[in-house]
Amino acid sequence: MTQIISNLEVTQLVVDNPIGQDNPPLLFPHDGDDSQKLPTQHVLELSDFDVDWQNKLTDTQLDKFVDDGWMIIDGVFENKALLALQSESGFIEYRDAELTAGIRVSDIRGDRIRWITENFFAGYYYLESINALAALFNQSLFAGIRHSEAHYACYPVGFGYQWHSDNPAGRDERVISAVFYLNDDWSNNDGGALEIVDKHSIHHNVMPVANRLVIFDSDLQHQVQIAHRQRYSIATWMRRDGLVPFVKDNV
Ligand SMILES: O=C(O)CCC(=O)C(=O)O
Numbered sequence: 147m148t149q150i151i152s153n154l155e156v157t158q159l160v161v162d163n164p165i166g167q168d169n170p171p172l173l174f175p176h177d178g179d180d181s182q183k184l185p186t187q188h189v190l191e192l193s194d195f196d197v198d199w200q201n202k203l204t205d206t207q208l209d210k211f212v213d214d215g216w217m218i219i220d221g222v223f224e225n226k227a228l229l230a231l232q233s234e235s236g237f238i239e240y241r242d243a244e245l246t247a248g249i250r251v252s253d254i255r256g257d258r259i260r261w262i263t264e265n266f267f268a269g270y271y272y273l274e275s276i277n278a279l280a281a282l283f284n285q286s287l288f289a290g291i292r293h294s295e296a297h298y299a300c301y302p303v304g305f306g307y308q309w310h311s312d313n314p315a316g317r318d319e320r321v322i323s324a325v326f327y328l329n330d331d332w333s334n335n336d337g338g339a340l341e342i343v344d345k346h347s348i349h350h351n352v353m354p355v356a357n358r359l360v361i362f363d364s365d366l367q368h369q370v371q372i373a374h375r376q377r378y379s380i381a382t383w384m385r386r387d388g389l390v391p392f393v394k395d396n397v
């Protein structure tokens with residue numbers, strides 16, 4: 147059982163037992179005896195992950211997204227929610243990522259991942275918040291999103307992810323990709339930029355700084371440049387198929 151422990155500085159929210167197969171994070175706090183709760187459960191609620199997406203996303207940004215195919219939102223969550231996600235990302239048992247064919251090819255992608263399920267705590271709240279964003283995209287852009295999926299990802303030092311689009315050839319279920327970054331104090335020397343080619347064939351480098359969400363059309367080509375420091379993120383996809391009827395109609 148390999149464990150990658152975060153190099154993030156987690157000072158305020160500390161989970162005593164590393165989260166893994168034998169110790170899934172609990173979504174719903176226990177009833178009754180407060181002393182039985184994990185520290186995160188004392189302090190975290192779904193409402194901590196509420197984001198006023200409508201106000202965060204100006205019409206100008208939405209227009210840019212439609213024209214160029216990508217945009218950035220910084221300062222997404224309040225500190226408490228960000229710390230919880232950083233903490234959770236550091237205590238997950240990560241697994242090797244696979245390519246669509248089911249084969250791991252580490253010179254194509256070197257990230258280690260863990261899909262977010264109902265058994266997660268902060269990650270599940272994150273996904274709920276993304277669903278509210280998806281509902282907004284449905285309302286304002288007729289995006290036709292029916293559910294979202296996300297995984298935590300950790301790129302060890304010396305790894306990246308080569309050029310790809312998030313819809314493999316012949317597929318189009320992924321409508322919008324969104325990546326949320328978790329590392330504090332990321333500098334240009336740390337590498338690991340997300341390089342996106344926008345709809346006008348212009349290249350952009352996005353640094354993976356904490357509390358930043360980069361959102362892009364899933365058909366755009368992009369790559370993750372080699373990281374020189376352990377790099378943590380949540381890769382997220384809003385999908386048009388209805389595997390899980392997860393997106394709520396109301397914003
Ligand atoms: O972490 C990133 O910046 C992008 C990751 C990515 O492209 C993917 O997981 O498909």
Ligand SMILES: [Fe+2]
Binds near residue numbers: 310311312368
């Ligand atoms: Fe990607």
